[in-house]
Amino acid sequence: MKVTIKRHTTEPETTEVLVDYEVALEGATLLEVLTHIKTKLDPSLAFSSGCRSAVCGSCAMRANGREVLACTYHPQEGDLIEPLRNMPVIRDLVVDVEAAQQTNARARAWSSESCENVTVTPADEKANELQSDCILCGSCYSACPVFEAKPEFLGPFALTRSWRYVTDAREQEVPEKIETVQTNGIWDCTLCNECVPVCPQGIAPKQDIVMLRNKSGVMGFMDPSFASGFGGGGFDAGGFPDFGSPAF
Numbered sequence: 001m002k003v004t005i006k007r008h009t010t011e012p013e014t015t016e017v018l019v020d021y022e023v024a025l026e027g028a029t030l031l032e033v034l035t036h037i038k039t040k041l042d043p044s045l046a047f048s049s050g051c052r053s054a055v056c057g058s059c060a061m062r063a064n065g066r067e068v069l070a071c072t073y074h075p076q077e078g079d080l081i082e083p084l085r086n087m088p089v090i091r092d093l094v095v096d097v098e099a100a101q102q103t104n105a106r107a108r109a110w111s112s113e114s115c116e117n118v119t120v121t122p123a124d125e126k127a128n129e130l131q132s133d134c135i136l137c138g139s140c141y142s143a144c145p146v147f148e149a150k151p152e153f154l155g156p157f158a159l160t161r162s163w164r165y166v167t168d169a170r171e172q173e174v175p176e177k178i179e180t181v182q183t184n185g186i187w188d189c190t191l192c193n194e195c196v197p198v199c200p201q202g203i204a205p206k207q208d209i210v211m212l213r214n215k216s217g218v219m220g221f222m223d224p225s226f227a228s229g230f231g232g233g234g235f236d237a238g239g240f241p242d243f244g245s246p247a248f
């Protein structure tokens with residue numbers, strides 16, 4: 001089987017080159033193929049991996065343009081293997097995930113300290129069980145066209161995590177969390193759905209963004225571009241659109 005890997009080096013200067021490798025491994029995962037290449041054919045190949053069982057998220061990359069976990073994907077003849085998009089490439093298939101993961105902090109996607117005395121029922125746990133399964137693989141950021149065009153965008157997994165804490169029965173800072181995702185957040189998403197099929201955990205960030213929008217509407221927030229259509233007045237003190245003064 002032939003696989004082609006996009007190699008990326010920065011020394012002595014940044015270069016990208018496609019390199020073909022012939023590997024005779026029946027039924028192997030992509031991670032096994034990459035390990036074989038590194039140990040038997042080309043020790044200079046760089047890639048990330050950790051648990052080898054789809055738990056740590058560190059081996060996310062792209063096969064034929066689609067985000068996959070190397071430890072679960074089985075490559076086919078002629079596959080093109082590339083690093084994740086929308087993150088700086090450090091070397092070959094290794095990317096710098098720092099900027100993407102910092103979006104969690106910008107979205108205030110954490111549990112507040114002041115809420116430990118509330119009883120959490122099994123039904124409460126079910127409400128955000130799926131969102132809690134995010135393994136921070138970065139695949140949704142690689143697939144997101146808005147994150148590509150606008151690096152300040154909070155992005156899919158930070159917004160999914162925000163919804164996870166907004167729906168937490170113990171959370172005491174829901175208004176602050178909702179307010180935080182108004183800027184560079186839920187209204188910038190185009191609802192294109194690109195982040196959904198690439199998630200190895202079956203999470204649907206787009207759906208969580210829609211839920212955050214609904215919750216925002218109930219709390220008096222509105223899509224700023226929609227509000228500007230009413231005269232650009234933004235919101236009044238009660239959180240309702242300010243229609244401005246009619247012009248005659």
Ligand code: SF4
Nearest residue numbers: 144189190192193195
């Ligand atoms: S649905 Fe929104 S968050 Fe998901 S990929 Fe599209 S723009 Fe990005």
Ligand code: SF4
Nearest residue numbers: 134135137138140199
């Ligand atoms: S939401 Fe899914 S695709 Fe995005 S980082 Fe989490 S596990 Fe990966």
